[in-house]
Amino acid sequence: MSHRSDTKTSAQDQPAWHTMEAVEVEQRLQSAAAGLSEAEAVARRSVYGENRLAPPKTRGxxxxxxxxxxxxxxxxxxxxxxxxxxxxxxxxxxxxxxxxxxxxxxxxxxxxxxEAALVAIRAMLPTHATVIRGGSRRQIDASELVPGDRVLLASGDRVPADLRLITVKELRVDEAALTGESLPVDKTVDPVAEHAALGDRHGMAYSGTLVVFGQATGIVVATGAATELGRINQMLSGIRQLATPLLRQVDRFGRILALVILALCAATFMLGTLWRGHPAAEMFMMAIALAASAIPEGLPAIMTVTLALGVQRMARRNAIVRRLPAVETLGSVTVICSDKTGTLTRNEMTVQRVVCAEQHFEVSGVGYAPQGECNLGGQPVAPEQYPPLALAIRSGVLCNDARLHEENGQWHIDGDPTEGALLVLGGKTGLTAKLAAEAWPRLDSIPFESQHCFMATYHQDQDGAPWIFVKGAPERVMDMCDRQLSTTGDQPLDPDYWRRMATDIAARGLRLLALGYKQARPLHGQLGMEDMQSGYCLLALVGIIDPPREEAIAAVADCHRAGIQVKMITGDHAETARAIGAALDIGIGKPAITGAEVALMDDASLRQAVQNVDVFARASPEHKLRLVQALQDSGQVVAMTGDGVNDAPALKRADVGIAMGLKGTEAAKEASDMVLADDNFATIATAVREGRAVYDNLKKFILFMLPTNGGEALVIIAAILFELTLPLTPAQVLWINMVTSGTLGLALAFEPAERGIMTRRPRPPGQALLSGFFVWRVLMVSVLMMTGALGLFLWEMNTTGDLQTARTLAVNAVVMAEMFYLLNSRSIFAPVVNRAGLTGNPYVLLAIGTCVLLQLSFTYTPLMQDLFGSTALTPVEWLKVIGAGLLVFFVAELEKVVMRRTSLASSDCSSAY
Structure with missing residues (x-):
């Protein structure tokens, strides 16, 4: 018996219910017309368990x-x-x-x-279901459903389990959250091929999807973890989130730096005690002072502040960051995998082409706003000059149940989006639904049903003449027509012409509707199927598409200039995906791959395919997850966008998961690192720019901080090696670190993005935080700082022998050098000896001003003099200090000039910067 199983049954273990006739499903699940008895339901529930998703395993x-x-x-x-x-x-x-x-x-x-991502998926399961149990209709808790139960569905219901439909009446189900299909799917009871994609299994209704129209009866074939929704839940719970590139880099950098610091401290202690004969206690404190000067204690705080500022800037651009490190990760992405519907496109169906018997009209304007015009040969035309076009537009507006309305400056459609597109076409030509209905009132109608694939309405014009309009699938409407309308009147139908036109429109990725009419009254007073057999005149074929966002086209171009690949992964049909991809400059001249083809590839083949293919259609959750993993295995840093439950596993696995804020499911949002408040791909490109700026600022801070610490360390090491009195005491070292980290370094977190930031290639994912060039820069500036501080210290000791003054000069020389070097650090390669370089970041000037006040306090206030052993300086001595700072500033700027003139700068700037 088919219900012998266990609670761990997965969707893969299930029979291919979508391939079976309804009678076979009834027999295999022993589901009679009267439904299961209560006793049988209880028995099956003990085998299958409750119809709910198991909570995830979490740590305490x-x-x-x-x-x-x-x-x-x-x-x-x-x-x-x-x-x-x-x-x-x-x-x-x-x-x-x-x-x-x-x-x-x-x-x-x-x-x-x-952990809330898994909770959000479980929340998609409805709490109640209407079933037939023991011959009577009952409403039960959805968790009590078992395979074999007969469930009744009606408009507005959320499907409570995976069902094989056995009766259908005009059923349309919104499966976008599960399949990515942009329009509600018409359901039938017909079986389909075994390997049909989830969105093509028209005889199935899946758990968590929404009935938007009609009624149906279905037999439960899977519950709980065995449903498609449960399978996604299991995938999501088994995905380990990867560390971000920045955290991996910082981890490596921290480990290497820790080893270097320990080695320096040990070497210093050994040299001082064994070679120079200093007391072990004194050398231990020196080693600690050296460690204090070398440890970048400001790095964690600056990282947090820089990332937090990036979060604020992104929020102002409609990108809500949920995980702080994701801010920087966006700046390192090499591939963006984007959903199509609502992200790259507007999710607003639009008429783009109207083909009549003699003319082909293009329609401008996108979205639901009735703004645009009809064009013939690139020139706008008035529809009334072309009777077939005018009557086609009128028929589309009249044979329509949707409603177009404006709220707060935004246009919305109530009803079927395809019908809404016809209303918008009428609005663009001045024929609103209200005007059309007043002039040609509706007297009767035949609503659309999937069985006959058309809708018809009966009207009377201003002269009292009868009109029957029909719209629907081209092959169905053409079967009713024996004539076509031209500018000169009726002509015999040319079926070959219309088939060619239909093929051409479909090849452009547009959805097809045919419009026809008959000037006659219904045979029996009311419109019936007998009136729909023949005698119609074909008006036009209409091509409708969810067009790409104009800003998305520009954003994709920005990503390409930035060296970022953009790949489209959608649940929609391949033809539509290819057409939208071509309009966005994605995948031009390359093949598109369907989910069925992905399923047949092994991991090695898929890794090769993802490098050469940019459009993936009819992709299931497993396909999307495998595609992201294949890209990561190829060394790519991947950002993934999505809005449905089917996107959640890939969103969680990606280096940056990006969910849609307006139309995204809670499961997608909770699995993501970032949420787009406006569902706009262009926001991603803006966020990438911000992410790159954040990474730049972090590198600028590290490049500023390390020479500071390095200069202090070299001063101490030189003093020990050459038997000098320590130019800096441990307390003074900590003061310098506090001043530079707490005031100067923080200013770099506010640096704006540099020009040309989006024309660089993405940095290699495995690249170290510091390149060879940056090591050179750190050593150079460290030596310059040591030269200034140690030089002034020795000068004063040789001139006056005053240790307090000499140390005060050394401390101020280091801090002054850091103030000037802060200006250098505003750009790693570009010059700063200009107005923008010196004054472009007000926080830098504020930090320098604050630092000046702190150093004046350090030098002149009695409390500071007692704490740190400082003393007052004369104006001449301050000039010496400023000279030490200028030495660092001008040598660093001269080095930039040299680097800009070498190939090293260009290669390092494009890849390692």
């Missing part, structure tokens, strides 16, 4: 909290806290430990939100 709150501390950035902060505690700087220790705790709490909260 304590384990989730502890896991937040397993982070290289927090290790760096903790190490900094240990150093400051060892030196007795308890305020600094408290601040660092507080930052560690805050970071852990933020991560804890974000991880809790990630």
């Amino acid at each position: 709150p304590l384990m989730r909290l502890l896991a937040q501390f397993h982070n290289i950035l927090l290790y760096v902060m903790l190490a900094s806290a240990v150093v400051t505690a060892a030196l007795g700087h308890w305020v600094d220790t408290g601040v660092l430990l507080g930052a560690v705790v805050i970071n852990a709490i933020i991560g804890f909260i974000q991880e809790g939100k990630a």
Whole structure:
């Protein structure tokens, strides 16, 4: 018996119900017309379990909290806290430990939100279902459904389980969340081929989809985890989210830096004690001072601030970031996999072509706004000059049940989107539904039904003459017609001409409707099927499409210029996908691959295919997930967009998952890293620009911070090696770090994006945080800072022998050099000796001003002099300090000039920058 199974049955274990006739399904599931008895339902429920999705396995709150501390950035902060505690700087220790705790709490909260994706999918299951049990109609809790139950569906119902339909009456189901199909699907009871895509299985209704019209009866064939929705839930729960490229880079950078610092500290301790004979206690404190100067304790804070500022900027551009590291990851993406409907397109069906017997008209304007005109040969024409066009437009407006209306400046359609497109066409030519109905009132109609594939309406014109209009599938309407309307009147129908035109329109990816009419009264007073047999005149074929967004076309071009591949992965038909792709410059001259073809490929073949194909159609959740994985396995950083439950697994797996905010399901939003508030692909391109700017600013900060720490470390190492009095005390080292990290470095987080940022190639995913060039820059500036600080220190010691003044000069020389180097750091290669370079970021000027005040306080206030051993400086001594800063500034700018004139700068700027 077919219901012998266990609760772990998956959708793959199910028979191909969509291939079976209804009678066979009834027999295999032993489902009689009277439905299951209550006893049989209970027995089956003990085998299959309840019709609900199992909750995901999650870690407890304590384990989730502890896991937040397993982070290289927090290790760096903790190490900094240990150093400051060892030196007795308890305020600094408290601040660092507080930052560690805050970071852990933020991560804890974000991880809790990630689990909500699975909750959102489970929420799609309806709570109640109408069934036939024991010969009577009953409403039961949807969780009690079992295979073999007979479920009744009506307009507005959410399908409670996977059903094989056995009776259908004008049933249309919105499956967009599950399949990506842009329009509601007409359902039948007919079986289809075994390998038919999910969206083509017209005899099935799947759990979680929505009935938008009609009625049906179906037999439950799968419940709970065995449904298509359950299968997606299982896929989603089994996907491990990958670390972002930045976090991987910082992790590697932190490990290498930690090893270098430990080696330097150990070498310093050994040299001082074994070679120079200094006391071990003194050298231990020197080693700690060296560590304090080398540890980039400002990096975690600056990363957080820079990413947070990126989040704010993106939010102003309608991109809501849910996971902080995703801000930067967007800047490193090499491939964007985009859904079609509503993201690249408007999700507003639009008439683009009207083919009459003698003329082919193009229609301008997109979307539901009635703005546009009919064009013939590239020139606008008035429809009344062409009777077939005028009557075709009138028939489309009259033979219509949709409604077009405006709210707050936005146009909306109530009803079928295809019918809405015909109303918009009428509006563009001045024929509104109201005007048409007043002049030619409707007397009767035959509503659209999938069995006969047309709609018909009966009208009377202003002279009292009768008209019957029909619209529907071209092959069905052509069967009724024996004539066609030309500008000179009726002509015999030319079937070959219309078939050629239909093929041409379909090849453009447009959906087809045929319009016809008959000047006659219904045979029996009311419109019936006997009036629809013959005698009609064919008016036109109408080509309708969900057009690409104009801003998406420009955004795709921006991505291509930025070296980012754009791939379309949609659940829609291949012809439509190819046409939209061509309009967007995606996949031109390349083949399109369907989900069925993806299913036949092994992983190696798929990795090769995804490099050469840009359009994927009729893609299921597994196909989308495999495509993302194949791209990642090929070394790509992948951003994935989507709005349906079927997109959730791929969204979670992608390096950056991007969900639609307006029309996206909650499951898609919760599985994503970012949500587009306007459902617009152009927003992604803007977000990529912001992401690249964030990464630039992080690299600028690191390139600013490391020479600062390096200069201090070289001063201490030189003093130890050459038996000099320490130019900087441990307390003074910490003061310099606090000033530079807390004021100067923070300003770089506010740097605007540089010109040409979207013309660079994406950086290689496996690239180290610092390239060879950046190592050179760090060493060069570190040596310059050491030269200035140590030079002034030795000059003062040789001239006056005043240790306090010499150390005060050294501290101010390092800080002054950092102030000037901050200006250099506003751009890694571009010159800053211009107005924009010196004043373009007001936060830099504010940071320098604040730093000047702090250094004046350090130098002149008694409290600071007591704490840090500083002393007042004369104007001449300040000139020496400024000279040390100018040395760094002008040498760094000269080095930029050299680098810009070499191939190294161009290659490094395009790839490693």
